[in-house]
Amino acid sequence: MGDRSRNIETTTSASAVHISLLQKVTGRSLAAESLVHSYSKSFSGFAAKLTKAETEKLSGHEGVVSVFPSQLRQLHTTRSWDFIGFPQTVARATVESDVIIGMLDTGIWPESQSFNASGYGPPPQKWKGTCQSSSNFTCNNKIIGARFYHAGSPRDTEGHGTHTASTAAGNIVTHASLLGLAAGTARGGVPSARIAVYKICWTLGCSDVDILAAFDDAISDGVDIISLSVGGAPTDYFQDAIAIGAFHSMKNSILTSNSAGNSGPAAGTVSNVSPWSLSVAASTIDRKFATGVKLGNGRTYVGGSINTYEASRMYGLIYGGDALNRTSGSDSRSCGAGSLDRNLVQGKIVHCDDVSGGQEPLAAGATGAIMTTSYTEDDAYPLLLPVSILTDAEGATIVEYINSTSDPTAEIFTTRDFVDNSSAYVIYFSSRGPNPITRDILKPDLTAPGVDILAAWSQATTVTGLPGDNRVVPYNIISGTSMSCPHASAAAAYVKSFHPTWSPAAIKSALMTTAHPLSVPDLPDAEFGYGSGEIHPSRAVDPGLVYDAGEIDYVQMLCGQGYNITQLRLVTGDQSSCSSAATNRTAVWDLNYPSFALS
Known part of the structure; x- marks a missing residue:
């Protein structure tokens, strides 16, 4: 991507220049059809559909700085702010409502109470963006801008973008919960800030073509912070669209906050590692969820998951390995797709040797499932039917019970939430360093709450987003570095509201030098898990020393x-x-x- 040319003042004229260049490669008749995007507002470039030979030919043209392929990247999917010492009553700058956070994600559900515009004045004068409204989408003085880059509208049909936006800058909403769980007040870190939405992701992922277009627009529109909970395999910066987009935002005094990835706990898995952006790991908070199981012999277990279904009675219990659908040719022990015999499973709780979304047990007519895992799953999540997730060792004792009686039974209880006073730590799935691209720079930079986060949800999808789930909710609980990233984005916006002239590096430095260390299970090199530590936004306003760079x-x-x-x-x-x-x-x-x- 090149710097924006002063000779190209509009997207229309930029497209004409780019089509002219493409004509030299593809021929006059195919040039316009091959052009996908023209970037001209904040940097100069374009995306086009080209063959390998055409790509090589284009690379040799004078004035072409770089040519690289577009990749498909993935999303890195109430008490959290109080938990990190950032209560609702913290001192706030009077200009917080002038801060604009650009959310590059799956869009937003504008009707959520988290984005109600009551009490907001007009957008800040610095705002130059637009709202790509349609018959089913309009902006307001909270969501001041919205764009999309593929089809449809900026409306969120996945839930992810609504969740991250409300985590960063959602209004204060009382009595929020997921069907009664995690009940309390939901709020963003900077609840008075404005939101600009850039829908870059759909069901299959997020294309580099759209990511760069969103960076181009967000920089030109006048956002203060860019929040991007998206990533892929780490790659050299000159081949990384996110790193390139973040570099241009840095040149325009905008900090990009990125999720560090969900590929932990293996070493060297961290993504989004450019030193000019903020890489955020995921850590726990003090809220936990427990889903109890009781066997017919009276033995009880406490597992993970979020079961919102009411417990009713004991049901028959069967091991998946004993319920093989012999026509499928698959192993039923893990309850994989098509593996269970409906005649044996229907109306019973099935025990599975692996964790899934519950699609196969539900399809086979099971009333619930007990699943086991080798990981210590300290994050909880909803599934399609009543489920409790136990350890492999606990699962082995359940199989012993099933084999010891002619009429095994079990009951799965509704999930209960409770406060866990143990110290926060980096969750197992959070990607770890060392930095695979620049090994002398520590990544991730810091960590923020990313486990069991309650935030707003899209009404166009369900709790799980899976077929067979009919639960539509205004707030949902999910985990991931996707959830920790908007916490850090909000913290950066909070610092920006007090120090509007600070550079991206200065804001990042303030957050890192005021963070506090955590523990990291299963990894002796702790800093490769949490970087500088967990964010403490109120301290970052006055860090004392700032490491600046440009x-x-x-x-x-x-x-x-x-x-x-x-x-x-x-x-x-x-x-x-x-x-x-x-x-x-x-x-x-x-x-x-x-x-x-x-x-």
């Missing part, structure tokens, strides 16, 4: 990492070059960064 500093770091001129300009989009002093590894160490790692 475009020149990051350019020198990339030079020190061994980037040649071509690779460097793929990231910066301008005529950046390396000085002789920055062509060795020490330039990475010289970056004024709040943390470092020894590679």
Whole structure:
């Protein structure tokens, strides 16, 4: 991506320039059809459908800075703010309502009480964006802008974008809960801030083509913070659309907050690792969920999951391995698709040796399921039918019970929530360092609550989003670094409201140097799990010391990492070059960064 040309003032004229270039590659008749997006507001570039030969031909044209393939990326899916010492009564800047958070996600459900515009004045004067309204979508003085990049409207049909937006900047809503669970007051970290929505994700994922278009628009529209709970496999910055988009937002004084990924606890799995963006891991809060199981012999267990269905009575209990659908040719022990014999399972609770969404037990007519896992699953989530998730060891004792009696029975109770006073820690699924791209820079940068988070939900989907689920709710509980990212985005917006002239690096530094360390189960190198620690927004307003950096500093770091001129300009989009002093590894160490790692 290149810098925005002063000679291209509109998207229309940019498209004409890009089509003209494509005509030299594809021919006059196919050029317009092959163009997908023109980026011209904040940086210059375009996306097009090209063959391999056409791509190679385009790369050789004068003025073409870079050509790289579009990838498909994935979403990284009440008490949390109080838990990290950021209560509703914390001191707030009078200009908080002038702060705009750009949410790049699955869209938003504008009718949610979390986005009610009562009491809001008009958008800040700096706002230059628009609302791509339609017959089923309108903006207001809370959701001040909305765009979409594929089809339909900015309306959220997945739930993810509504959840993240309300976590970051949702209104204060009392009596929020998921069907009675986690009842309390739901609110965003900066409840007076404005929201700009950029719908980049659909059911199958989030395309780089749309991600870059959203960055281009968000920068031009005038957002203050970009929140992006999306990622993929870590790759070099010059091939990473998110890193490139975040670099351009940094050049325009906008911090990009990213989810660190859900591929833990293995080492080296962290994604979104560019030093100019904020990479956020996921940690627990003090709310837990317990779903009890009682066997016919009186033995009881307490497992995970969120079961909103009312317990009624004991049901027959069968092991999935004893209920094989012999026509399927599959292993029924894990209750995989098509594996269970309906004649044996119907009306019973089935025991499964693995965790799933419950599709197969439900399809086979089961009234519930007991599932087991080798992980300590400290996150809870709803499933399609009554389910309790136990450990493999507990599951083995249940199989012993089934084999010991001619009439095994069990009951699964409705989930109860409770306060757990143990210290917060990084959850097992949160991606860990070391940084696979720049090993001398510690990633993730910090952690934030990302486990069992209650927030607003789309009414166009259900609790699980799976076929067979009819539960439509205004608030839902989900987990992931997707949930921790908007916590950090809100914290950054909070700092920005007190220090509107601070650079992205300064805001990031303030959050990192005021965070506090946590524990990380199953990983001795704790900092690779939580970075600088868990965010503490109220402390970050007055950090004392700030590690600042700008475009020149990051350019020198990339030079020190061994980037040649071509690779460097793929990231910066301008005529950046390396000085002789920055062509060795020490330039990475010289970056004024709040943390470092020894590679």
